[in-house]
Structure formats: structure tokens, C-alpha cells
């Protein structure tokens with residue numbers, strides 16, 4: 001009989017880290033109480049204390065001595081009981097006795113049968129739930145304890161191995177009124193039980209296996225027909241991509257079960273995919289919530305009234321193996337596919353994706369133990385080769401877009417296709433339920449692709465982030481709760497900056513102490529014999545003088561830059577000038593050589609066409625090492641797609657042409673991109689260049705280029721300068737005969753500069769609020785050109801003002817004139833407020849234009 005007046009259950013699940021400290025249990029108590037206050041009944045499902053399951057697993061698998069391990073596990077729990085203010089002998093006596101018997105006395109411990117292993121594994125949750133229940137009782141909660149095995153019964157499936165029948169079981173979870181009534185009588189309104197464990201048909205224990213605690217909570221939710229199942233974790237919820245890889249990834253506030261299932265299966269680790277089925281069958285809502293940020297709302301997974309078509313998430317899985325099978329004549333034969341799949345089955349391999357054409361069938365195999373540890377692929381190949389031509393392609397990465405209504409989105413995905421178009425796509429697979437679209441490419445090609453694709457999905461509208469019900473804040477915005485770079489120099493100069501911005505309109509302000517500090521950091525790296533400043537980053541005379549005083553030379557890319565230097569630093573010796581132009585006219589080389597600057601060339605053609613210019617000179621040679629890197633596609637300056645550098649395969653031709661003209665190649669140079677995060681990149685470039693220098697003979701200088709990054713975003717780590725210095729010092733020690741040069745631009749000046757601009761208008765349109773500024777892409781083009789992220793701060797409104805999200809745009813008649821999307825600014829932001837754009841010292845003013853005939857920004861120096 002249904003008694004609708006009975007309060008509904010809410011199931012709260014907490015994992016290992018949430019049950020391993022006293023404050024965490026206080027949180028559990030508070031959360032349970034707030035659900036009770038809502039008028040619900042509460043069941044808490046817990047994992048074992050952190051680390052305990054692994055200890056028990058080691059025992060169960062016979063990897064360690066059980067007696068020793070018993071002592072360790074017992075001590076760990078005694079100590080924890082003590083920190084909870086409980087007497088270990090009181091609460092834990094019987095539990096520890098059971099564990100001791102199992103581990104130290106039970107004769108089964110010698111042969112470790114599966115039923116014994118299950119019992120051993122179950123002890124972690126039994127211990128943690130007993131401790132927690134007792135602790136919460138001492139805190140005044142009427143907390144009852146339930147043995148999960150009395151309520152969850154393992155289900156035997158026909159094809160299961162003995163191992164999975166005991167250690168990776170599914171459970172009966174159909175809603176059962178009578179059972180629920182009994183449960184209510186036993187538990188009252190507040191109870192605690194164990195995740196991970198259930199009752200085996202033989203009366204013993206069975207384990208749910210991986211993701212077991214989430215799945216237990218889901219089973220209990222279904223059994224009790226709960227109002228909802230709350231999975232408490234230490235992340236804010238599910239995201240549209242892995243936020244560690246894509247800081248712009250959005251919190252997914254709302255999903256239906258099928259989408260969540262797909263996302264959990266293809267990427268997100270926050271919720272085990274097995275846990276979704278039981279809740280979907282019983283139409284129960286799941287919420288993923290953050291223990292350290294309980295009010296955030298998290299991810300709500302439930303049936304949705306209104307379907308919003310679009311990509312909700314993108315993920316990448318590595319270690320995918322493809323098997324491509326080419327027909328050898330017997331294609332249309334009845335039963336060919338059956339024959340193929342029979343062989344996969346015989347080798348215990350399960351197929352995930354399938355693509356087929358007239359003459360080829362390609363399938364993907366998910367990574368499994370089996371695949372990496374045995375020669376199963378070889379055996380499969382030789383087996384298959386009797387009926388078709390086989391090729392194994394590995395390692396591959398599967399990149400999956402998940403979301404409802406993908407088919408209706410295909411027209412918006414053209415830029416996404418284009419991104420893939422540069423790589424070889426081995427297999428494309430669209431699921432028949434219109435929920436997922438998967439591309440399989442070589443693993444190496446997939447590096448760095450997810451952030452690009454994620455940005456592309458947003459730009460094209462395929463990922464409809466304006467749907468606020470579904471897409472929450474980005475990971476970056478969540479991090480921004482802490483103020484980015486609290487120690488930035490401009491925080492101490494706000495009054496002065498407001499004055500400058502108010503008086504002069506759009507203004508760049510440069511802080512010379514910051515430039516000096518960065519220069520000193522590079523001067524401290526002893527492996528360098530020369531340091532050139534790439535002046536295209538910022539050619540303000542005060543900055544040039546500061547760096548000249550710090551001992552830097554200058555890397556110039558045009559004759560005008562050289563002349564600018566000579567105007568402002570008339571005493572600078574030409575030997576401190578490095579000229580590295582790209583596709584410059586002949587006259588610029590002539591002038592630079594006549595001046596006595598060091599000139600770098602990067603192709604054979606210049607020597608062939610203009611022999612008189614170069615004959616008998618010493619030159620540096622810029623090489624394309626065949627790869628590149630950087631913060632954006634447009635700043636990658638190495639690789640076949642880039643216009644820079646001599647193709648390494650033409651080195652021989654270059655050296656011959658140089659010899660014929662009596663040219664000495666005295667330096668080798670590579671600059672492969674800008675804003676490169678990996679500190680080992682330069683050590684790699686350095687050693688590759690040395691390898692080439694050894695072949696040429698006359699080389700004295702190795703120039704490893706610039707490209708050092710700065711942390712633009714709040715979550716970016718500062719560049720690991722120490723790691724960088726160490727990596728190159730090692731090489732320098734081994735090859736002391738080469739002098740080493742570097743030529744950074746950004747690193748020296750980016751953080752030293754800010755752009756000040758004033759608010760013109762604040763406008764709301766179709767649900768988007770925009771702050772307009774009197775400077776846009778004309779003053780700072782990096783956001784439009786490179787999707788660059790710059791901090792944006794309102795200096796005129798007090799810190800601590802209530803915030804809202806705005807798109808920040810400029811005054812230029814271009815839809816790309818955006819300085820930042822979805823930025824938090826004071827709600828009260830209004831006309832004439834002075835806005836600061838942070839880290840604008842590099843590639844700001846030097847790339848500014850007079851587009852729309854707007855004036856160039858004013859410049860100001862802080863000494």
C-alpha cells in the first residue's frame with residue numbers, strides 16, 4: 001500500500017576523502033540535518049576511510065602479509081576513532097575482532113577463495129560507517145546504522161564469471177513497498193549504511209566492484225524510490241570537458257540520464273557510469289555536489305521536459321586500438337561479419353565503435369588489461385588474416401562529442417570538422433541514439449586539440465552555453481572566486497591609474513620595476529651567453545632603455561625596428577642587434593649587414609637569388625625543426641604549415657650554397673612558437689640544434705628563440721623558470737663549446753603593462769549583458785586574434801561589490817571586437833568607470849591600429 005503521506009527519502013553518498021576527517025563528518029551531519037529540515041528521511045551511504053580499500057585489496061589478492069596488514073588497518077582506525085573523541089575499544093571492538101579473525105585466523109586466508117576476499121573487502125565500509133554513526137550520535141543526531149547486506153541482494157547473471165558473481169555484482173533494486181516499510185521501521189528518519197557491499201545468494205558477502213559506492217547509493221535510491229540521490233564529491237559537478245585541460249569548460253547544471261551516462265562513460269570521472277542506470281530506470285534524480293561548496297548547485301541529472309539540442313561535453317580517451325579489416329574478395333559473402341566478430345569474441349576482446357565501407361570494416365577496442373599485457377592482438381591478427389587483410393592502428397585517441405540532437409547540429413560543426421581536417425581521422429562513428437559523435441585519430445595528433453575544439457564548439461553555437469539552465473559557470477570563473485594575482489603591481493597604483501585613464505582615455509601604462517625584475521630573472525640563468533629582447537613585443541623607448549641597461553641585446557624583425565633602436569639608443573653597439581626578419585626585402589638585409597648587426601636567414605633561395613648581398617659574410621641560420629608549439633595556432637612558428645625557418649631536409653643544400661659563396665654559418669636559430677608552457681621544450685630545441693651544429697662545423701652560437709609564457713589566467717601556474725634553467729644547464733655542461741642565446745619578448749614585458757579604458761555603455765540584449773569600452777581590438781587585438789584571455793577589472797568600483805556576468809566589448813564595428821566573454825564585473829558598472837585590462841604589456845601597443853580611425857592609445861611609464 002502506498003502511503004503518500006510518508007516522507008520521501010534522500011540518499012546522500014560520501015566517498016573516502018569525505019569520511020576521513022572529523023570536520024568532514026561534521027559536514028555530513030549538517031547536510032543530513034538540512035535534508036531532515038526539508039521534511040525528508042535521510043540515508044547516508046559511505047565509502048571506507050581513504051586508503052583502506054587499497055590495503056584490503058592487497059590482502060585479498062595475497063600481495064602482502066595479512067597479519068602485518070591487520071595491525072596497520074587496526075591502528076589507522078583506532079587513531080581515527082581517537083580523533084573523533086571516541087573510545088576505540090568501545091566502538092570498534094567487535095569490528096576489529098571480525099577483521100582479525102578473517103585475516104589472521106580464518107583457514108581460508110591461506111587459499112583466498114572469492115567468498116573470503118569479498119568479506120575482507122567489505123570490512124572497510126563496515127568500519128567507517130560504524131565509526132561515523134557513533135560519532136554523529138555523540139553530536140546529537142539520532143543516527144541508526146544499517147548493514148547494507150540486509151537490503152541489497154546480488155543478482156546472478158547467466159554469462160558472469162565466478163569472479164564477477166562475487167566481486168563485481170549487480171543488485172536487485174526494484175522498488176518494493178514491503179521492504180521500504182521494513183527499512184523505515186528499522187531506520188526511522190536518519191540512517192547510515194555502507195557503499196560497495198551486498199548480500200550474496202549463499203548468504204555471504206558480494207562486492208559491487210569499481211564505482212561501487214556510487215552504485216550502492218543508486219540502488220538504495222531506486223529501492224526506496226527516493227526523491228533524489230546526492231553524490232557528494234570534491235569537485236563542483238560534471239563539466240563540458242575535463243577542466244584541468246580546458247579551464248573554459250562549463251559546469252553542466254542540468255543533464256538527462258542518458259546524456260550523463262554517455263559523459264560518464266566517455267570521460268568524466270566524478271560519477272561512475274554504472275550508478276546512472278538504476279536511477280534512470282526508477283526515474284530518480286541524481287545530483288553531483290561539492291562538499292566544500294554545498295550551495296553551488298552542482299549537476300542535476302533527471303528527466304527533462306524541454307530538450308535543448310546541442311553538444312554538452314567533449315572528452316578524450318587514450319589507448320584506443322583500431323583494427324582495420326580490408327576485404328580480400330569474400331566481402332558480400334553471407335556471414336562475413338559474423339566470422340569476424342566470432343574471432344574477436346574468441347580472443348575475449350570487446351568491440352566498441354564500428355565503421356564500415358564497401359571494402360573495409362574498422363572497429364575500435366577499448367583499452368583493457370588483456371590488450372596491454374598479452375600478445376592477444378598478434379594472435380587476433382593472424383587469426384583474422386585468413387579471411388581479410390588486417391591492420392592494427394595504435395595508439396589512438398577517441399574524441400567524443402556528447403549531447404542530444406547532434407544530427408540537428410551538424411551544420412554548426414563545420415569549424416570542428418576543419419579542426420579535425422588537419423589530422424588523419426581513422427574512424428568516425430555516430431551513435432544511433434543521436435547522443436554521441438566520436439572521432440578516432442592518432443594519440444599524438446590529439447594533444448592540445450580538446451581546448452581548441454571546445455572553443456570552436458562554443459563559437460559555432462554547437463555548444464549552446466547561453467542556455468543558462470544547462471550551462472553553469474566555467475571552471476575558470478569558479479576559480480576566480482579567489483582574486484587573480486592579488487600581488488599584481490597595479491593593485492598598489494589604483495588611484496594613479498584611475499587618473500591616467502580618466503585624463504587620457506585609452507592608455508597603456510608600463511611598470512618598469514616589473515621589467516627589471518623579469519630581466520634579472522633571466523640574467524640569473526648562467527647558461528646564457530647573450531640575451532636578446534624581441535622588441536616587437538613592446539617597442540616603447542623607456543622599456544628599450546631599461547632592457548639595454550639590464551645588458552640585453554635586441555632581436556629585430558624589420559629595418560624599422562633597427563632604426564627605432566638607433567633613434568632611442570644611439571650608443572647601442574650594432575653587435576647587440578640580431579636581425580631575424582621574415583620574407584624581408586633585399587634592401588633590409590643589405591642595410592642590416594652594412595650596420596654590423598647579426599643577420600639570420602631562413603631559406604636557400606636568398607643565397608641563390610642575392611649572392612652578392614651575402615657572400616663572404618657570417619650568418620645565422622634559422623631552422624624549422626619540423627614541429628612547433630604555442631598558446632594559439634596562429635603563434636606556432638615551426639612545422640610544415642609555418643612560413644618560418646629552413647626545412648631541415650634542405651640543410652645540405654643550404655650548406656653547399658653557403659660554402660660556394662664563402663659564407664660562414666656561425667649561429668643556428670630556432671623559434672618555434674610563443675607562450676609555450678612546457679619548460680622542457682627549449683632543452684629539446686637546444687639539443688636538436690646542437691645535433692645540427694655538429695654536422696655543419698662552423699657554428700659558434702645556438703639561439704633557442706623566445707616563447708616563454710606568462711600566466712594570463714587565474715589558474716595558470718607561473719612558468720617553471722627553475723626547471724627551465726636546470727634543463728638547459730645540463731646541456732650547456734655537456735656542450736660548453738657552443739655559446740647560448742635566447743630572445744624572449746612576452747616574458748619580459750607582458751605583466752609590466754596594463755591597458756586602461758573607460759566604460760562607454762552598458763547594454764542588455766537577448767539575455768546578454770555587455771559592457772562597452774572606449775578601446776577594443778584596435779587597442780588590444782590579442783583576444784580577437786588569438787582568443788587570448790586577459791584579466792578585466794573595474795578600478796572605479798570598490799572591491800567586494802556585488803558581481804554579475806558581462807561580455808566586455810570595444811567600440812569597433814566588427815563582431816569580433818570582444819575583450820572578454822562572461823566576465824564577472826560589478827553589477828553597478830557604469831559609464832566612465834575606468835577598466836583595467838591586465839597583462840597587456842606584450843603585443844598590445846605594438847599591434848594596435850587606427851582601424852575605424854580611432855586614435856592610438858596613450859602611453860605612460862611608471863618608473
Ligand SMILES: *Cc1c(COP(=O)(O)O)cnc(C)c1O
Pocket residue numbers: 534536537555557580671673674675705706707708743744745746747842
Ligand atoms: C616574436 C619572436 C620572439 C619572441 O617571442 P615571445 O613569445 O614574445 O617570447 C623571439 N624570436 C623571434 C624570431 C620572434 O619572431
